[in-house]
Amino acid sequence: MIFGGFTRGSGSGLRPPGAACLGPDGLLWQNGTFGARSFGTPAGGRVTVLGCCSATDAELRSLTHRPLPKDVAWRWSGAYTVVEQRGRHTVVHTDPAGALPLYATRYEGGWAWSNSARVLADLIGAGVDAVRVAVAVLLPHVPAAVGTRTFFAGVQQLPPGARIKLAAGRDLRGATVWCPDPVPGPAHQRLRSALKDAVRLRVAGDPDLTCDLSGGLDSSSLALLAATALPEGRTLNAVTVHPAGQTSGADLTYARLAAAHHPHFAHHLLPLGPEHLPYTDITAVPATDEPVPSTLTRARLEGQLRWMHDRFGSRTHLTGDGGDSVLFLPAAHLADLLSHRLYRRAAAEATGWARLRHSPVLPLLRDARALTRINRAQALTDLATALEDGASTARGDVRWFPAPPLPHWATADAVRLLSRAAHQVAAEADALPGLDIAVRILVDEVREVARTAAADAQLAAASGIELHNPFVDPRVVDAVLRTDVRARPPLHAYKPVLAHAMADVLPETLASRMTKGSFNADHYTGLRANLPELQHLADGRLAALGLIDPAGLRAHLAQAAAGIPMSLAPLEQALAAEAWLRTLDHTATTWSRPHNGARRG
Secondary structure, eight states: OEEEEEOTTSSTTOBOTTOEEESTTSOEEEESSSOOEEEEOTTSOEEEEEEEEOOOHHHHHGGGGSOOOTTTTTSSSEEEEEEEEETTEEEEEOOTTOSSOOEEEEETTEEEEESOHHHHHHHHTOOBOHHHHHHHHHOTTOGGGGTTBOSBTTOEEOOTTEEEEEETTSOOEEEEOOOOOOBSSOSHHHHHHHHHHHHHHHHHHOTTOEEEOOSSHHHHHHHHHHHHHSOTTOOEEEEEEEETTOOOSHHHHHHHHHHHTOTTEEEEEEEEOGGGOTTTTGGGOOOOSSOOTTSTTHHHHHHHHHHHHHHHOOOEEEOOTTHHHHHOOOTTHHHHHHHTTOHHHHHHHHHHHHHHHTOOHHHHHHHHHHHTTOOHHHHHHHHHHHHHHTOOOOOOSSSSSOOOOOOTTBOHHHHHHHHHHHHHHHHSOOSSTTOOHHHHHHHHHHHHHHHHHHHHHHHHHTTTOEEEOGGGSHHHHHHHHTBOGGGSOOTTSSSHHHHHHTTTTSOHHHHTOOOOOOOHHHHHHHHHHTHHHHHHTTSSHHHHTTOBOHHHHHHHHHHHHTTOOOOOHHHHHHHHHHHHHHHTTSOOOOEEOTTSOEEOO
């Protein structure tokens, strides 16, 4: 499921192993089975759609007779990109969610681009970008600090929701074409339509698809929509994982409720044994564009994927990942309410949030008022300065970026890299100025989740399964983020937009669920069981990059394994990055031109 291309005059006919050229000029290629649809234009150019797209051939063919509309990359359901080849330049239209992230690098005086940063890195022989690795390990909750960086030096991510022109001998020229300006009315109707169409598209592409069924609102909504969309006589195989020997509990209860709610369900329970514990054999993770969220639970995910593939012949799998990022409001919403002079509502929602968090109300409102005077660039600058000074970056719950204290094993060099990255992004013009703070935060968070979900899909592809995350489809994201501030749900409510959108789909008891189960205990068990192997990783690639103190990381791991209360997030980010860095030692891609021998960048 990898594709890419070159600008005219560079790289013609060059492609990675297993890839086929698209079109007569050899400038586009794809590696995988999903359909690329390409149509010639009257002027001799081509318009190509790559990815999962619900548009009909007739709709796409009509694009060749006129300039492409601004919303071409999110007009239809799915996650896809549109590529124009006109004359000597290439124009790429990226989706606004970044669900199908695209990357580019200079090559032979022109540009090479692809949906795989790793493949491009192998083309040019790029090394690892230490700044990007440092941000991933130490500032994972500040996606704004990433900018256009990738994990490979010299390879950049193309901005989502943009029209980017690539031409030989010129810098990239991009224009932002998507902005989540608010539209009237509540979001639940837009969300229902977009999510239903997203699921229907996947079902139409593979009626034998499988689906997660965790018992939560997100996966249950997708599973029930999929079961409803199935052709007559088909059954949806839905899978609930659970600890071996535990066949009861809240999650399983709600999962069984969802399964019993539709006659086309075949509900399967998959017990997890010691071999599936988190942190098990994490260095066996396959090569991906970046450290994947599922690295630490690799044994569980790959075990589930293999089980579904062997038992059902599963080729396509739906997951509810991404729903939390799209559906939850950040606390900065309180600042938006104040900015729009909705004072009574701000007070009421601050009270509800304070009760939920068992915290006082007045500090929330004071922080919200202070936030109304800070823009994104200033917040990044403040973060960079705080990092330089070694000061705390936390300012309560209502802020632009959640930035917990750096772990003690972060080196001074790593902190300098973080500060430099934050300063650099702060100095750049914001592509989406003027948005409400909560919406701008959500754009950054959703794009981060969507991009890492694409990396998770690469992991799943190694098991022969296409992983789809409909909640980060561009039309789904667009439907939610365009909600006017007056129509947003209460800050302290649990996914009311989804519950309302799925009111006639979900069982009533499930739709009113306010909590979700956790696998935290398994993480501590897995940490203890795998501690020797994990401590060995401390003297690895991160240490060689000068980002961590190995002795400090080993001590932190030992404390966590001993059960000392702490957040596991810094440890997990470091371990995932270390496991990923080790895959680069043995997964280089060899590019070639047919009849011209092999070549490496």
